[in-house]
Each structure stands twice: as C-alpha cells, then as structure tokens.
Amino acid sequence: MRLNYPTNVKIIKVPCTGRVDVIHVLKAFEHGADGVFLAGCLEGECHFLKGNLRAKKRVAHIKTLLDECGIGGERVAMYNLSSAQGQRFAEIAREMTEKVRQLGPNPIKIEKGSNN
Numbered sequence: 001m002r003l004n005y006p007t008n009v010k011i012i013k014v015p016c017t018g019r020v021d022v023i024h025v026l027k028a029f030e031h032g033a034d035g036v037f038l039a040g041c042l043e044g045e046c047h048f049l050k051g052n053l054r055a056k057k058r059v060a061h062i063k064t065l066l067d068e069c070g071i072g073g074e075r076v077a078m079y080n081l082s083s084a085q086g087q088r089f090a091e092i093a094r095e096m097t098e099k100v101r102q103l104g105p106n107p108i109k110i111e112k113g114s115n116n
Contacts, residue, residue, distance in 0.1 A: 003086050005093035016040070017078070018051020025062050029071060032109040035100035037077040039089055045082070052080060071107060075100060 014020055017040030028036050038059060040052035056078050063073030079092050 003090040005090040006097045009093045009097060016046065016048040016051035017055035018046070018048055018053075020055055020058065022058055022062055022065070025058075025076060026065070029066070029075070029106055029108065032106060034103070034106045035075045035077075035096055037079060037092065037096050039079050039081050039092065042080045042082050072103060075103060075106070 017038045020038055025036050038055055040055050041047060043052060043056075046052045059076055059078040062076050065073075066075060067073040077096060081088055081092075
C-alpha cells in the first residue's frame with residue numbers, strides 16, 4: 001500500500017519521539033521549516049516506556065516558546081499513532097500541511113547562503 005501525503009513533508013525517523021529534544025524542533029524552524037509534527041506511539045504503548053509522554057511535554061513547551069517568540073505555537077503538533085495507522089499518518093500530514101499553508105511561511109526563515 002502506497003501512502004499519499006504531500007511531497008513537501010520531510011520524514012526524519014528516530015528510535016522514539018522521546019529522543020526528540022526541544023533544540024531539534026527549534027533548529028528545524030531556524031532552518032526554515034514552516035511546521036513540525038511528531039508522530040509517536042499510542043499513549044501507554046511506547047516501546048521505550050515513557051518516551052512519547054516526554055515528547056508530549058516537550059511539544060507543549062515548544063508551543064509556548066514559539067508563541068513567546070512570535071512564530072506561533074500552532075506550527076508544532078504531537079500525534080500518537082500505532083505503526084498500523086499509515087493512512088492516518090498520511091491524513092495528518094495533509095491536515096498539518098494545509099494548516100501551515102494557511103498560517104503562511106515561517107517568519108524567521110534563514111536566507112539561502114547564510115552560514116548559521
């Protein structure tokens with residue numbers, strides 16, 4: 001089965017969403033991402049016990065930081081899915097892409113050629 005999600009969605013695989021730190025998401029925005037979403041295990045079913053719960057707390061913190069610095073916390077989200085929910089993942093990717101499209105481009109995109 002082939003999943004159909006927008007081509008501008010970049011997937012970065014990690015062993016667990018609990019490994020995604022605040023700085024990783026902030027760097028994505030610094031380098032021009034218009035939105036970021038994490039897709040982790042269903043709550044209570046994390047292979048690494050509580051990784052997805054840590055990620056959920058971090059995403060809430062990131063939302064606050066993005067609101068405070070004027071980027072907008074609605075540009076980041078956390079979803080919990082099982083590995084069998086590929087179609088749901090594709091649906092979320094489409095929904096998130098549309099939401100970010102309505103918000104407009106990231107206000108702090110780094111200009112091309114910058115050495116930051």
